[in-house]
Amino acid sequence: MTFAAKHAALILSAFLASGLSYSQAEHVDQQDRQPNIVLILADDLGFSDTAPYGSEVNTPNISALADMGVQFTNYHTAATCAPSRAMLLTGVDSHRNGVPNIPETIPPEQKRFPHYQGTLDPKIDTVANILNSVGYHTYIAGKWHLGNTPEKLPSQRGFDRSFALGATGSDNWEDRPYLPISDRAEWFADGKAAKLPEKFYSSEFLVDKTIEFIDSNAQDKKPFFAYIPFQAVHIPVQAPQEFIDKYDEVYRDGWQALREARQAKLKALGLIPNDSNMVRMSTMGDWDAQTEEQKRYQAKRMAVYAGMIDAMDFHIGRLITHLKSIGEFDNTVFIFTSDNGSEATGENNARDLYGRLVMKFLGYRNDYETLGLKGSMNVIGPSFASAAASPLAYYKFYAGEGGMRVPLIIAGKPLQRPEKKVSNSFSFVTDITPTIIDIAGAEFSSKSKELVSGRSLLPVVKGDIEHTYGPNDSIGYELGGNAALFRGDYKLVKVSGKIADDQWHLYNIVNDPGETVDLRATLPERYALMLNEYQQYAKDNNVLDMPTGYDHERQGIINGINTRLPNLRLYVSIIVGVLILFALTTIVRARRRYK
Template sequence: MKATSYIMLALIWCSVNNTISAQQKASRPNIIIILADDMGYSDIGCYGAETQTPNLDDLAKNGLRMTQFYNASRCCPTRASLLTGLYQHQAGVGDMVNHRDVPAYQGYLNNNCVTIAEALKAGGYNTLMAGKWHVGTDTAHWPVKRGFDHYFGLIDGASSYFTPTMPYRPNQKLTIALDNKEFTPGPGWYSTNAYADYAIKFIEGNKKTNKPFFLYMAFTSPHWPIQALPEDIAKYKGKYMQGWDRLREERLARQKASGIMDKDEKLSPRDKSIPEWDSLTPEQKEQFDTKMAVYAAMVDRMDQNIGRIRQKLKELGEDKNTVIMFLSDNGASNESIKGPGFTPEVLAANYKPATDPTSFTAYETLGANVSNTPFRLFKHWEYEGGTATPFIAYYPGVIKPGRIERQPAHIIDLMSTCLELAGVSYPKTYNGNVITPTEGVSLVPLFKGQPWKGHNGLFFEHEGNRAVRQGDWKLVSQRPANKWELYNVKTDRSEGNDLSASYPEKVAELSALYNDWAARADVIPFDQLGKSKGE
């Protein structure tokens, strides 16, 4: 055969290969998971807020909203569970990033789980991440060691939005990383913008590879400290002077009008620690208004950056072939910046006005009770106020626009969902390690409007707080009382009517179900855990 013939065959072979690759990419969508941090159930427009979130609202209008989607009630447990499709204890993060000599509580992802990034990378995806990691602080456990091709963001759990490596706890080191190296932030830094900047750079770089991508966009907004840009704060100053009771009532009314809440759903009582609005001084009212305005501005800026990412997808011609899922890692946080866990400088900064970029403060229970409308309690507890999250899914041509789905689902489902979207199998082994079978159920049938089998039960445990949900029944307890309470969440989503005394057989049935799960998932009663070796 002549040399020219060989060249022609080679060109034909390359052309066929490129065509196959392009067809394969077209049939496999890009996948983006966007995670907010400490954002309450009612904090975006399409879930009842007065906050301006036009980009998320548009995703909801043209996609799917789920009303009963659950997280693990705290930052790192949720992140471990979301990334691996396992309950957090099975992944090694049973209690934050605290190190204990127990495999389920080692404080970083173990070798018997795979991340979504690891599974999709093996299946031909480029894997990208920007934002908060918080499931392993040592360099051996950074994102690039767990399947991500590129990473930019905060390795730790929280930081100032303007000076992100400034320690807020004694003897603390905070790290911003680019791929596998520490990164030094420059002037003009604002975390929400910076993380989105790099997400966009990664998406642009991916275009050259002719491969689909997975992006895990983990914003730190609106986790404390509440810090925002002046132009965003100006939109909201004065909007919260009507007080918390009125704000909660208006949010619930909007939730009912949009179909997020049933028409007969009741608002949980104002938290017992919160006084009557009219008992406050003018100065106290103004301080609440300011903190709420800053908090809303943080959510607003996150939404703006989601819009920037969507615009980049459109510019690159990727918008029609990208699945976007949005949720929060837990309910709103009632935490305060007080006590010996913070440096003297940060404790002093807590008393500066929230509009001051050198402040370091939180909106505490007063704001969190509004954010979690209509639910009770907050981040850390297993009531709906701790575990219920907005969930939006957007997939042009697949998800029917404007749908509202009321079936309960959980962060463990995102692994199976991503793998089915990508046509990738969940591995039985990875890097020579046996992988724990996933706990999740793919949401893809639900996205398509098809029958979805869901779960026989969903389970929750964090630092001794416990819950199990099966069907319309939810059994929940909080430490240290450790007393089971029973609620019918179909008729009482706000968990105001404890039915445990009326249905003791249901309590026994669900507690046995919980105990079986806890044994299987290696949950250890919190009071029996050894002392933590620190974060």
């Protein structure tokens, strides 16, 4: 029996046994409805960036959700945004749903294949399609990033109402892109190009839109599914001044001290083993080598980041308050997570080449006094990104735990949990849609069932079982040459890129979440078994090899230039051809002259 059916049966038996009055029966009817579901997705939020996961950042509303539900400590997602969002909303592996990588970094050698387009395959059902078919209102307010042509927008993918960002990101204060590869921020309202209001801050606006959508259909008493993919804390990192000010003195001890403090807090909370260690990232700079002025500036960058998380939590609280005021809170399940680990764009030098180029093309500034405010470009760089992912290794784009392991909280009164629970059950991003479908009492179509690889986490949430996956179940993963296979407590991983060795390693990520002890030599049979299983996964899912020398940052720049100047290659070819012809002509003339 499904969760919703069991819930309905309990309500019905209680009603028949007690002889309730009409007004009481009306209340029962409200409880008998399928539960509302709110899916909250942070952007580039590190594993330890919220208070329930060891952060110093003030997140009382996220903490309250953790206190009334299940907090997962071993949940994994793709290491970058579009693939994780596609899997989150379908339950289908990224190499089968059309989004194996973000479109901005797919090399041309792969782009010619239909399953490497970086946009969601229209033949695959989204969770919104399925919920819509069983009577749910479906809403999205926030970043989509799964296709921005009319037929690929949320309005054509099962969402009744939408205010969505088609691009990889955008400014948080105004209607403009944060990268010089497009002319507009690519916001769409119900499938049509839209402009933002003059008074705008992303987290506030997205919650306002969600409340507007919910209220527009409140009278019909149908359940709703609200998907809120925030821009926080994607670059540009920006926040209102009152939130930044809270953290003015918090980060003066630097990134390594922060990384260590969060590790200690996670141990005290019992979320990681007391005897676990962490690596020192090669990209983490020497805080003591910074001048006092540099330390002050670096601390401010992180204060803005903390303020942005705090502001997101504040606006989540506004949504919760509104649901309570309209009598829907008690019938709502909340799922909170992040699309990937922390973002390390930019160098530790706050005024690096990337920042100067963006400011030059888009008119941003990065002075200390206005950092994080309207018109300001801010990133935290790899050192503070390592602290945001503490105690894990690596961050966004990379298959280390810091790129893939993120918070997951599932909470709400309809789940009937008597007390908070912490679960170390392995879970993966493809599990979210099956979980939502299970909570709603819906079913996948026969077509979807064949493709969906995820499993419902509801039995773990309800306490029926401890683990969703058994010790012999394996889950494969690949993105941009980074690869992994999870099996039981173990992870086989190959981290690729300019800061990695591109070699396979084996870790016990339950005992050693920091990936500090490579077990490849000590467990050769397990290593061979898991490598064979990964190779089978890659074959079954048609995973393509990366071109030699692939680098996601360089490819992103090349693709951006090609997007901005589609005829650039033709112009370059013509110029090179003319130069070669000129050189050959000169050589021929010189030879004739000396004959």
